Amino acid sequence: MVEYGHGPGWKSVPVHDPSAQDAANHALKSIQQRSNSLFPYELQEVVDANAEVEDDSAKFDMLLKVKRGSAEEKLKVVVHKNSEGSYHLNRMEPHV
Incomplete structure (x- = not known):
């Protein structure tokens, strides 16, 4: 697992980070289903990614x-990645 800084709390993640891209793709698959x-x-x-490890x-x-x-739209999503590496879309809402 990628480390995003030290200490607890939310940290900014590069938007092209493989973990962020995997989480985004999982969110999209879940939304599509x-x-x-x-x-x-x-x-x-x-557009923007933050992680809390x-x-x-x-x-x-x-x-x-x-x-x-x-149509283009923006979605705010929260995705959890568990210790086995599985992703779960926790929340999705339109971004206004």
Whole structure:
């Protein structure tokens, strides 16, 4: 697991960090499974990413820019990564 600084609390993560990208892709897959849209969500970019690491697990709080059909939108997501390396989308909401 990647270390994001020392001490407890949320730390900024580079948006191209592989762990942040994995978490973003997992969030998108989860959102797609819950959606009844004919158009799939496509990840355009990770706009902002923060992580809080505790022992062997991590939480990612990210702002994603996505595209669905011709519409672009931003989504605020929280993804947890457990000690086994599995991701779980904890929260998703439109960013206004």
